[in-house]
Amino acid sequence: AQSVAQPEDQVNVAEGNPLTVKCTYSVSGNPYLFWYVQYPNRGLQFLLKYITGDNLVKGSYGFEAEFNKSQTSFHLKKPSALVSDSALYFCAVRKQAAGNKLTFGGGTRVLVKP
Amino acid sequence: EAGVTQFPSHSVIEKGQTVTLRCDPISGHDNLYWYRRVMGKEIKFLLHFVKESKQDESGMPNNRFLAERTGGTYSTLKVQPAELEDSGVYFCASSQGIQETQYFGPGTRLLVL
Numbered sequence: 001a002q003s004v005a006q007p008e009d010q011v012n013v014a015e016g017n018p019l020t021v022k023c024t025y026s027v028s029g030n031p032y033l034f035w036y037v038q039y040p041n042r043g044l045q046f047l048l049k050y051i052t053g054d055n056l057v058k059g060s061y062g063f064e065a066e067f068n069k070s071q072t073s074f075h076l077k078k079p080s081a082l083v084s085d086s087a088l089y090f091c092a093v094r095k096q097a098a099g100n101k102l103t104f105g106g107g108t109r110v111l112v113k114p
Numbered sequence: 115e116a117g118v119t120q121f122p123s124h125s126v127i128e129k130g131q132t133v134t135l136r137c138d139p140i141s142g143h144d145n146l147y148w149y150r151r152v153m154g155k156e157i158k159f160l161l162h163f164v165k166e167s168k169q170d171e172s173g174m175p176n177n178r179f180l181a182e183r184t185g186g187t188y189s190t191l192k193v194q195p196a197e198l199e200d201s202g203v204y205f206c207a208s209s210q211g212i213q214e215t216q217y218f219g220p221g222t223r224l225l226v227l
Contacts, residue, residue: 004156034215036218042220043118043120043205043218043219043220043221044157044205044207044218044221045218046215046216046217046218049215090157092157100145100147100162100209100212100213100216101147101159101162101170101172101173102147102149102157102159102216103159104149104156104157104158105156106155106156107156107157
């Protein structure tokens, strides 16, 4: 079975400060890892994914994530947060070559204060 | 290019009634998925279509839920009869290939009273 944990229900950060949203996963074999964001009254929007290769993945809107196999983590980061980054962030995992069913974490609400 | 669309955006029904949700995937995407988020919990997989065939329906909660994708284009998800615990947000996603990124629609918020 595969699972994802997002240990923080909410992250508060001041505008301009670095933003980190934590994600750890459990899956047998090699994982595909994803980050999605849900802005208020909008659907899930794809941010970035790790498939293979470089452990540092760059995505939309200045976000990046680092795959750490030994710690089974895939934390989302942004060097300088914007008020417009306030949203609900979801981490997801699936096994390579094992269908396309995504398993999501519970989500982390990010609040960026001006 | 239009994204995944879902209809309706909101639905409020009474327990025991029937509701049908519709999803139009991105044009050309053979793979279509349904997920739902209940009571603010994790987003859970319901099922996966490849064209008109059900590839994986392991997440369907019970036989009150029926998904179809006639002709391999749009899909419907019917809940009959609806129960209180069915309330939540139902998301649809599509991908071009089975290994490709899934793109999600805006979701349908279902409230069963």
